[in-house]
Amino acid sequence: MKPARWPTLLLLTPASLIYLLLLVAPLIIVAIFSFGARAPEGGYAAAFTFEQYARLPTRSTPFVNTLGLATGGTIACILVAYPLAYYLATRASARAKTLLVALIIIPFWTSFLIRTYAWVTILSSRGVPALAQSLGWASEMVLLNTPGAILLGIVYNYLPLMTFPLYVSLERLDKRLLEASKDLGADRWGTFWQITVPLSAPGLITGSMLVFILLMGEYLIPALLGGGKIFFVGNALVDLFLQSRNWPFGSAVAMALTVIMLLVIGGYLWATARLGGEGRDAVSLF
Amino acid sequence: MNRKELGDYLKLLKRDQISRRDFLRVTGIGFAASVLAACAPPATSTPTAAPVAASLGDRLDLTTWPNYHNLANFEAFTKETGVAINLNVFGSNEEMLAKLQAGGTGWDVFVPTNYTIPTYAKLGLIEPLDLSRLPNFDAKSYEARFLDASQAPGDTNIYAIPKNWGTTGYMVRTAKVTDPMATWKDFFDLTMDKYSGKTTVHDYQLTSIGNALKYFGYSFNSVDAKELAEAEKLLLAVKPHLFAITSDYQPPVRNGDAYIAMAWTGDALQVKRDYPDTTYVLGREGGEIWEDNWAIVKDAPHKAAAYAFVNYMIRPDIAALETQGHGYPQVDARATALLSDAMKTDSIMYPAQDLLTPLEFGAAITLTDPARAELWARVKSA
Numbered sequence: 001m002k003p004a005r006w007p008t009l010l011l012l013t014p015a016s017l018i019y020l021l022l023l024v025a026p027l028i029i030v031a032i033f034s035f036g037a038r039a040p041e042g043g044y045a046a047a048f049t050f051e052q053y054a055r056l057p058t059r060s061t062p063f064v065n066t067l068g069l070a071t072g073g074t075i076a077c078i079l080v081a082y083p084l085a086y087y088l089a090t091r092a093s094a095r096a097k098t099l100l101v102a103l104i105i106i107p108f109w110t111s112f113l114i115r116t117y118a119w120v121t122i123l124s125s126r127g128v129p130a131l132a133q134s135l136g137w138a139s140e141m142v143l144l145n146t147p148g149a150i151l152l153g154i155v156y157n158y159l160p161l162m163t164f165p166l167y168v169s170l171e172r173l174d175k176r177l178l179e180a181s182k183d184l185g186a187d188r189w190g191t192f193w194q195i196t197v198p199l200s201a202p203g204l205i206t207g208s209m210l211v212f213i214l215l216m217g218e219y220l221i222p223a224l225l226g227g228g229k230i231f232f233v234g235n236a237l238v239d240l241f242l243q244s245r246n247w248p249f250g251s252a253v254a255m256a257l258t259v260i261m262l263l264v265i266g267g268y269l270w271a272t273a274r275l276g277g278e279g280r281d282a283v284s285l286f
Numbered sequence: 287m288n289r290k291e292l293g294d295y296l297k298l299l300k301r302d303q304i305s306r307r308d309f310l311r312v313t314g315i316g317f318a319a320s321v322l323a324a325c326a327p328p329a330t331s332t333p334t335a336a337p338v339a340a341s342l343g344d345r346l347d348l349t350t351w352p353n354y355h356n357l358a359n360f361e362a363f364t365k366e367t368g369v370a371i372n373l374n375v376f377g378s379n380e381e382m383l384a385k386l387q388a389g390g391t392g393w394d395v396f397v398p399t400n401y402t403i404p405t406y407a408k409l410g411l412i413e414p415l416d417l418s419r420l421p422n423f424d425a426k427s428y429e430a431r432f433l434d435a436s437q438a439p440g441d442t443n444i445y446a447i448p449k450n451w452g453t454t455g456y457m458v459r460t461a462k463v464t465d466p467m468a469t470w471k472d473f474f475d476l477t478m479d480k481y482s483g484k485t486t487v488h489d490y491q492l493t494s495i496g497n498a499l500k501y502f503g504y505s506f507n508s509v510d511a512k513e514l515a516e517a518e519k520l521l522l523a524v525k526p527h528l529f530a531i532t533s534d535y536q537p538p539v540r541n542g543d544a545y546i547a548m549a550w551t552g553d554a555l556q557v558k559r560d561y562p563d564t565t566y567v568l569g570r571e572g573g574e575i576w577e578d579n580w581a582i583v584k585d586a587p588h589k590a591a592a593y594a595f596v597n598y599m600i601r602p603d604i605a606a607l608e609t610q611g612h613g614y615p616q617v618d619a620r621a622t623a624l625l626s627d628a629m630k631t632d633s634i635m636y637p638a639q640d641l642l643t644p645l646e647f648g649a650a651i652t653l654t655d656p657a658r659a660e661l662w663a664r665v666k667s668a
Contacts (some may be wrong), residue, residue: 041405041654042380043387062667125543142483144543145530227530228489228666236667243380243491244659245387 027258033251042245052252059253062236063260065222069147069232070215073154077162077211078204080155085166085203086196089173104160116153116224123149123225145227153221158214162207169203170196205272209265216261233257342369342591349374349382349396351578353552354450356611363598369591377533378490379653386411386583393583394592397449400435400577401492401648407438407445413584414443419593422601423447424620432617435647436579446579447600450614452551453637453645454493454574461563462545470500470569474524477546482527484545486535491662492648493548493574494521494531500571507649514661521665531666539564555613555634566634572644577617 037047088097107115121127129141143149173196181191197204219234228235233253240250352375360371374393376382379402385391387409398406406412417423425433425444432448456473462484465476477485487494496506498517508514525531529544538544539557549557554566580596582589598604606624609616615635616622622630629635652658 038656040656041387041409042383042656042659058664059667120537124538124541126541142529227528228532229525229528229530231667236663239663239666242384243378244656244663245380245384246656246659246663 030251030254033248034255036248036251038246038248042247044247047248052249053256055249056252056256059233059236062231062233063256065230066216066218066232066234066257067260067264069150069154069222070212070218073151073158073215074162074208074212076151076155077158078208081159081162081166081207082204084159085163085170088163088167089170104163108160112157113220116157116220119149119153119156120144120224123152144225145229147226147230149225150222150230153225154215154218157221158211161210161214165203165207165210166200167203169200173199201272205269208268212268213261213265216257216264342367342594343588344368345370345372346588346591346595347372347374347392347394347586348595349376349391349393351376351397353556354397354578354612354614356607358611359599359604359607362604363595366598367591367594369588369595371595379492380659383653391583392587394586394588395595396581396583397578398446398581399648400432400448400579401650401653403436403446403579403581404438404650405654406581407441411584412445412581414445415447415582416593417444420447420597420600422597424618427602427619428617429619431647432577435577446581447596448617449578449580449599449605450609450612451575451577451617452614453568453642454488454497454548454550454576455554455566455568455637457539457547457549457554457557458565458567459539459542459545459561459563460565462542467546467567468570470497470571470573473546473548473567473569474498474501474520477524478527481545483529484543485524485528486530486532486538486544486547487524487528488535488548489531489533489666491658492652495658495662496574496648496652497548497569498524500569500573503571506572506574506646507652509651509655509657511657514657518661518665522668525665525668551615551634552613555632558634566637568637568641568645570641570644572646575642575645575647577647578614 033044034052035048035050037045037049037051039045088100092100123129123144125142125144128143129138132138132141177195177199178191181195186194217234218232219238222230222232222235226235237250237253237257240246240253346369348371350373360373364370379399382396382398383402383405386393386396386406403412428448432451436446436448437443438445456467458467463476463481465472465480467473467476473485487497495514495517498520499506499508499513501520502513502516504510504513504517508517529538532538535544535547535549536553536557539547540561549566551566554564558564558566580599582592582596586592599608600618602618602620603624605616605618605621609621609625609629613629613632613635616625
């Protein structure tokens with residue numbers, strides 16, 4: 001081996017060790033556990049059985065909830081973030097841009113937990129419902145512990161993850177292409193769909209991946225804003241490990257979540273690569 | 287975090303919004319919820335206590351429930367011994383058990399509920415207490431049923447010392463709920479009918495399944511497959527009518543989001559202090575009576591401090607101060623004698639005898655039975 005490669009290897013060692021010890025090794029343990037049995041007092045007992053996987057259908061609702069709300073949350077984030085990022089990148093003055101970016105980032109200095117818990121207060125009957133009632137808009141209104149509350153929590157917490165990749169790709173957009181499109185007779189809508197959207201696709205894909213992947217593992221938002229009634233897989237997992245202490249079944253659910261995530265993301269990337277064309281090499285996540 | 291901040295934090299927890307079990311649970315079960323007490327041992331400033339402090343060390347890890355202590359007692363203990371208390375707050379016995387089973391907790395003292403003791407003893411996570419190191423313990427002043435409930439059956443050793451007892455019933459805001467409520471049948475039937483969306487149940491299989499079993503008149507501790515299937519059917523039918531499945535039910539009840547909430551003694555008492563229209567109902571069919579215990583982890587890293595701490599906390603005057611703070615009745619008759627008359631006659635703390643008689647202590651199997659655990663996980667995931 002050439003001596004020049006040693007520094008490279010040395011520098012890669014910490015990352016490789018972390019990767020092996022904290023990602024690969026636990027994944028192997030989870031895989032092994034998923035074929036085990038629950039010990040009488042809870043925990044893991046060595047065994048080789050497919051029983052845990054056979055019971056996965058009893059957890060279909062959390063999987064449906066997770067996939068549904070992760071997809072819905074990602075789309076909602078796109079709908080809110082795109083105009084915002086577009087305004088930031090193309091319309092806002094330099095000063096307004098700095099201010100707006102700061103306003104988006106500053107809430108993130110507060111803990112995720114506190115920010116989400118604040119919504120419990122806002123959505124509980126003494127918050128928005130009481131306000132709506134006093135204004136005569138509604139007599140009885142329940143906002144907290146509903147799917148809508150969870151969706152709101154998702155958009156609120158994940159919006160920056162969508163906004164910034166979009167902002168970056170929109171800001172790099174070559175304005176001359178817009179002019180060319182206009183000169184060639186396209187209306188504003190046509191220009192938007194044929195020029196702006198395809199060119200911002202890398203940001204759109206990166207943002208969607210960031211939001212979607214994190215949402216698939218979400219636990220806190222449904223726990224706080226769903227009142228323990230609307231479960232994500234993350235909540236089901238916590239219950240299995242800490243409440244019913246069924247580690248093997250929990251491991252099987254975790255494996256299933258991992259597989260589903262890989263399939264969905266693989267499918268999404270494959271589809272966008274086929275449809276999108278440009279910019280697919282800019283998807284730096286994988 | 288210094289002691290002042292700890293106090294402020296726990297005061298915050300006592301208020302409506304940032305409070306109680308679920309908040310602590312979602313913060314990461316004792317990792318983020320653990321509150322670090324002051325770490326400046328005043329040993330040098332109290333020379334007389336110095337020799338004791340030297341042998342006890344300067345730190346103790348206590349794992350307990352939220353709103354379950356009088357913090358003045360902790361401060362006094364730290365002042366006397368130089369041992370700073372590191373407090374971890376947990377939401378359920380299952381979580382405590384799961385953490386201890388996984389090992390490496392570093393806990394010294396914890397506060398498990400009666401029905402967990404046999405399991406902890408069986409798994410070798412606790413060992414018989416060395417009573418010679420607990421001179422303040424006097425078995426004669428403890429009611430036998432509470433002392434019995436906390437020990438491993440067929441084992442004469444004392445594994446844990448009863449701390450407080452209480453019941454599991456439900457609280458009702460009578461300003462909103464005018465129907466008379468006296469049974470678990472009322473609780474579930476009215477939830478599915480007139481007060482749909484206004485009820486909470488515990489996020490706890492033991493009590494939520496147990497009380498659903500009482501609806502049919504079965505034992506709170508049943509592990510019979512047919513009876514559990516009926517309870518599951520009821521819980522699944524009730525679920526869409528619940529405001530929440532949560533052990534953090536003080537905020538919704540105080541806010542007016544929920545009118546009816548499955549509740550433990552002290553929570554009902556604490557809400558009633560601020561909302562006098564609150565009543566506490568024990569189902570006529572029966573239900574749960576429980577007690578929590580001081581226990582010392584077998585591998586406690588600060589064992590000497592652990593014994594000193596438990597011995598301090600079971601001193602009758604200190605134990606009485608605990609109850610004045612949180613409103614859970616005492617097990618030690620010497621401590622009960624020191625309570626205020628208002629507390630001694632409080633109907634939430636000391637329900638009428640005919641309501642207490644049908645209550646059952648949770649059994650060890652009720653906590654560990656896989657069928658019950660899976661049933662509850664299924665109901666919540668539905």
